[in-house]
Amino acid sequence: MKPLRLVLAALLCAAPLSAVHAEDHGAYVPETDPLVVRKLEQWQDWKFGFMMHWGPYSQWGVVESWSICSEDVDWCKRPEGEPYVDYVKRYEQLPTTFNPVKFDPELWARIAKDAGTKYVVFTTKHHDGFAMFDTRQSDYRITAPNVPFHSNPRSNITKEVFDAFRAQDFGIGAYFSKPDWHSDDYWSPRWATPNRHNNYDTRKHPDLWKRFTDFTHAQVGELTSQYGPLDILWLDGGWVRPTDTMDNIAEGNAGVPWPQDIDMPGMAAMARKNQPGLIVVDRAVGGRYENYRTPEQKIPDQPLPYPWETCMTLGDSWSYTPNDNYKSSRSVVQMLVDVVAKGGNYLLNVGPDANGELPPVAVQRLHEIGTWMKVNGEAIYASRSVAPYRDGKFRYTRLKDGTVYALYLPDANEKKLPATLRIPGPAPVGGAEVKLLGDDARLAWRREGDTTVVEIPASLRKQTANAYAWAFRLPGAAPLAFEGSPAL
Known part of the structure; x- marks a missing residue:
């Protein structure tokens, strides 16, 4: 090597x-x-x-x-x-x-x-x-x-x-x-x-x-x-x-x-x-x-x-x-x-x-x-890929129970999450608790077309500043189970 x-x-x-x-x-x-x-x-x-x-x-x-x-x-x-x-x-x-x-x-x-x-x-x-x-x-x-x-x-x-x-x-x-x-x-x-x-x-x-x-x-x-x-x-x-x-x-x-x-x-x-x-x-x-x-x-x-x-x-x-x-x-x-x-x-x-x-x-x-x-x-662990895999600054993973994670990758000069975050792609099930990993607060969210709109409180934006990436849990956004790699 x-x-x-x-x-x-x-x-x-x-x-x-x-x-x-x-x-x-x-x-x-x-x-x-x-x-x-x-x-x-x-x-x-x-x-x-x-x-x-x-x-x-x-x-x-x-x-x-x-x-x-x-x-x-x-x-x-x-x-x-x-x-x-x-x-x-x-x-x-x-x-x-x-x-x-x-x-x-x-x-x-x-x-x-x-x-x-x-x-x-x-x-x-x-x-x-x-x-x-x-x-x-x-x-x-x-x-x-x-x-x-x-x-x-x-x-x-x-x-x-x-x-x-x-x-x-x-x-x-x-x-x-x-x-x-x-x-x-x-x-x-x-x-x-x-x-x-x-x-x-x-x-x-x-x-x-x-x-x-x-x-x-x-x-x-x-x-x-x-x-x-x-x-x-x-x-x-x-x-x-x-x-x-x-x-x-x-x-x-x-x-x-x-x-x-x-x-x-x-x-x-x-x-x-x-x-x-x-x-x-x-x-x-x-x-x-x-x-x-x-x-x-x-x-x-x-x-x-x-x-x-x-x-x-x-x-x-x-x-x-x-x-x-x-x-x-x-x-x-x-x-x-x-x-x-x-x-x-x-x-x-x-x-x-x-x-x-x-x-x-x-x-x-x-x-x-x-x-x-x-x-x-x-x-990260025990996850698999899920469409659309990536979209702009977002990357997506999924678990066997249907939970999808949308991970937001900030630019080098981006220190805090936006006050309103628009997550394209997989939709959480109705009434699901959308959360930012590392915090127990239930975030307000709504669907607008093909996008999940999440409101991020100022206190949470300050508390999680300077993270390398932020991960949002979207329960029920994928089928309840997945098979292994397509090659398997």
Whole structure:
């Protein structure tokens, strides 16, 4: 994944996970396993998730993994004047100085819960191949003897993270990179590594690819059998896929003609044997193993006809960067509202630093977001989209009992609600109590044509000033029940 400041470049250069293609690749294949369908429905109720990119690269404050990829694109840049081979050697030594002694997963979980998030997706292994779990398949791992943190009682970081978040009732998601640039069976030392793809023809060297496939399955098997209940297997590296599913997003800047078929049917079957009902997200590939789609750093213009999740950074970067440019709490809340109104989930990423701490500015933003969620969460959680989804400054959500919420997104200079608010669209049932969330006052309202006109008392306008968004409850404005996503 790439820094936000590079997204425009990514769109122009066919980046590996470019959000511009997120809705385009392959046909969505609805899941038929009733356990997975049920889990997807639960996941859609959670709405707001927390993601963390973390690894030895956090010591340098550089983009995760991509600086060791030799493609000539902005997010793969290295220091001027240093040969590529020398840089990679230095990068691969980062684990020998990685000692995040301030790692406190319980604190992370409390911060994420305070923010109002309901599930976590943690990077168990990124493209550089360093495992943040106690894998038996490789010595390039957090528990290896040459990693200073290996002697810490909490050295099996993935287990500690999952346990801490599970104790706070979070859904648990394991990010896992299908490509592994440290593996000699992916980037073989026999040949150069010109791009993100494996560097040999898998048709000529099926033995190498078979070993890599077995290695990948074994690591996924560890994660799904040794780390407690998992809800989501979040697979990245969408260019690792069969040739017949290749498109521009998978090929990147320099595609390869050979298949990189990782045997997703076998992997998914094994993972679901270990974790019945597991959601599998084979990002950017399409087909039956992409149970929901993940537009990156982008919110679609309209509702999508399948389950989806916008994944987005709180700062500019996915991984820790000193003095990162963090979004305002107001902008995050308004993006969350917009995503949920269109039927999606919102996965917000923060990168911990080299010591294992979440940056103070990010923690403050998360607390501010959570303060808004404590008042307005009933308009977000367990909701689905309802026409017209959005109208001007309004966004709409609905619950199973027929309640619709109209959420008003103010302009940057708009500090108070209007004295008279005109809400287009869904009509409350006659005699319903229309209320502003966070206040028990019953508001005077009437219908004028296709609009609900609500009078806002001066005292309430003053009391709720400077909110990031205001949510109005409109009872009975939708049918009494709804089905899941159209794709389900």
